Each structure stands twice: as C-alpha cells, then as structure tokens.
Amino acid sequence: MAYSEKVIDHYENPRNVGKLDDKSEKVGTGMVGAPACGDVMRLQIQVSDEGVIEDARFKTYGCGSAIASSSLATEWMKGKTLEEAADIKNTDIAEELALPPVKIHCSVLAEDAIKAAIDDYRTKHDESAA
Template identity: 70%
Template sequence: MMSLKTVQLLQKSFSAPLLSAACYYHKNVSVLIEKVSYLNVLFYVIDHYEHPRNVGSLDKDDPDVGTGIVGAPACGDVMKLQIKVDENGKIIDAKFKTFGCGSAIASSSLATEWVKGKSLSEAGKIKNQIIANELKLPPVKLHCSMLAEDAIKAALNDYKTRQEKKAKAVQ
C-alpha cells in the first residue's frame, strides 16, 4: 500500500493515464518511485537551464568584484562567473554569462546560487563532483561542472589579486 505522500508525489509528476500505466507496468513501487525521483532531478536541470538564476554581469571595475572566465576548447563552452564580496569576506552577489549547452548553463546557475552567502574559503571548497551529483550530469557532461568549479576558482583568484593591488595602492 502506498502512503498518501507517495501518491501525491506521483500525482504531481504524472498525469492520471500515465500514472495508471506506470503502476501497471511497475508493480514494484520502489522502482516507480526511483523513476519519479530521476524525473524530478531531470526537471531540476531543465529548470536551471530554462530559468537560470543570476544571469548578468557585475561592474568589472569594482574592486570588490572578482571575475573568472574559463572555456572548454573541446566543446566551445565559455563561462564567465563574477562574485561581489563584502568587507567581511562574504560573497553577497554572484552573476554569470555562459555560452554553451544546457548542462553548462545549469552548472553556472547552480554555482552562483551556491556561492552566495559563503565565505571565500567556503566557496573555494565547491567541487565539480558536487555540482555534477546535484544536477545528475551524465559522464559526457562532466566538463560542464568542471567549468563551473574552475570559474569559481578563477573569480576568487581575481578578487584576491584585486584586493592585493588595492592594498598596495593605499600604502
């Protein structure tokens, strides 16, 4: 017997005829729930692709902004990720522009969501495997999550370089 929560989840994910067919063909409810979970993850990637968060640019001349631009020569994807850091070393905003496939756009969108509110050291710990696992990227698209990790690191390095120049200019 399925719980009410499981039935509600299935109703949200499938239309009634499709749900009936799915239940008929998959007598093992755990298999059906696993397929529904996979579809929800797939919708998560599509959502980040179709409705990317934090698209745009920050002021490149602002000394509190770090910019990372990375690319993948094999597929032509290019990713620009920017962070804005407050006086306490906390990332208060992040923007991106990505020219590439849906997985690259989704990885960029997710990366900007994750870096917001983090310290510089916390943001530096975001790894491509975590992004790939969250988005359930297939092996052929792992380079997209690697680009996101590299863009974060490049933005952090750019910010640190700008801060060093700013400190030298004050002296």
C-alpha cells in the same frame, strides 16, 4: 540525451544571469573556456568587506549542462565566504544536477569559473594592499 529535471529547471529559469561591474573593487571576474567543446562561462562575485559573497552573476555561452552548472554555482556561492566558495567541487555540482559522464566537463567548467573569480578578486586586493 535526456537532461535531468534539475538541469532543465536551471536551463529554463537560470538564476543570477547578468553582469557585475568589473571595475569595482568588490567584484571578481572569472572567465573560462572548455577546450573540449568551446563553451565559455563568465562568473562574477561581489564580496563584502567581511569577505562574504553578497552577489554572484553568470553568463554562459554553452550547453544546457554548462548553463545549469553555472546557475547552480551562483546560488551556492551567495552567502558563503571566499574560503567556503573555493571548496565547491565540480563533483557536488554534477551530483546535484545528475549530470551524465559526457557532461561532467560542464561542471568542471563551473568549478574553474568559481576559482577564477575568487583568484581575480584576491589578486585585485593584494595589489591594492601593496
């Protein structure tokens, strides 16, 4: 299968690969797997007191499209509020990367990981507020 230039670019130069300190109050971690293929994606955000995502990192064990989707997701999330980031759709990722139909679930994985990271952050903060 031919990958689009954008997928290859993100695959060869992934943005924001790495890990944030999950113990930090400021960090939310999303860990999701794709039942279709067994790929796993970890996406983390670091959120400022104003609710803005100041850093985002990912680690993906999966195909090129999954790596590109998560790389792009971290780029898009940085500088956004949690609300704005929660609005990122897998269809936007798939369109930006020109993913073929069989690779759409890779972008779904990225959307799931974004939502899981935001949920984790919010859960941490509800608990500390209680």
